[in-house]
Amino acid sequence: MTEPANLAAVAALRPDFLGFIFYPHSRRYVGAQLSKLKLDQLPAGIRKVGVFVDETTAQIRARVAEFGLDMVQLHGHETPAQCAELRQAGIPVIKAFGVGAEFDFAQLNPYVGQVDYFLFDTQGRQPGGNGTAFDWGLLTRYRLPVPYFLAGGLAPEHAPVLRNLQLPGLFALDLNSRFETAPGLKNTDLLGRMLNTLRP
Numbered sequence: 518m519t520e521p522a523n524l525a526a527v528a529a530l531r532p533d534f535l536g537f538i539f540y541p542h543s544r545r546y547v548g549a550q551l552s553k554l555k556l557d558q559l560p561a562g563i564r565k566v567g568v569f570v571d572e573t574t575a576q577i578r579a580r581v582a583e584f585g586l587d588m589v590q591l592h593g594h595e596t597p598a599q600c601a602e603l604r605q606a607g608i609p610v611i612k613a614f615g616v617g618a619e620f621d622f623a624q625l626n627p628y629v630g631q632v633d634y635f636l637f638d639t640q641g642r643q644p645g646g647n648g649t650a651f652d653w654g655l656l657t658r659y660r661l662p663v664p665y666f667l668a669g670g671l672a673p674e675h676a677p678v679l680r681n682l683q684l685p686g687l688f689a690l691d692l693n694s695r696f697e698t699a700p701g702l703k704n705t706d707l708l709g710r711m712l713n714t715l716r717p
């Protein structure tokens with residue numbers, strides 16, 4: 518989210534989470550717009566997620582404090598120790614992993630107990646926001662006690678499948694580039710229809 522009126526329109530749809538990209542190389546980088554978004558005026562109950570890639574703990578903590586973020590989503594090479602540091606500072610952590618044709622679930626083990634959620638995204642050229650889906654069938658092998666967000670190219674045409682998706686540990690769906698009019702600007706009509714379809 519990068520633009521005040523668009524943010525307000527999306528917030529009115531009452532998503533559970535809203536994401537703000539703090540990665541300067543992303544086309545969705547919130548940058549100087551952030552102070553105009555007035556995050557403190559968003560409806561209570563919508564959690565504000567800061568998305569970071571390979572930032573230091575000190576930088577992340579500073580951003581969380583400055584903008585009142587509720588949690589962070591880490592898309593780089595953040596270690597279990599860094600995740601633990603953030604949690605010790607009272608910041609809930611979502612750790613993202615890129616999934617390709619194959620996925621080594623063993624790499625997740627050191628993060629168990631150090632993160633609140635995983636996020637499974639499609640491996641691609643960028644650390645996130647690539648707009649392509651991976652084979653969700655890989656996640657039938659997931660057995661860890663950490664709930665996860667499913668991400669990566671989720672699109673309107675996936676609605677019927679997503680609505681009935683039964684995967685162990687699946688907690689939430691992350692809708693991004695396939696619901697945009699431009700990078701950082703959501704198509705609120707499309708998003709509203711998707712939420713109506715997905716919600717019971």
Ligand SMILES: O=C(O)c1ccccc1NCC(=O)[C@H](O)[C@H](O)COP(=O)(O)O
Pocket residue numbers: 536538540543544545568569570590592638639643644645646647648649668669670671691692693694695
């Ligand atoms: O969206 C970005 O530009 C981005 C850049 C760098 C790191 C993370 C980023 N997005 C994080 C997300 O949670 C996206 O929703 C997720 O990657 C899925 O995006 P998409 O494939 O466009 O649906």
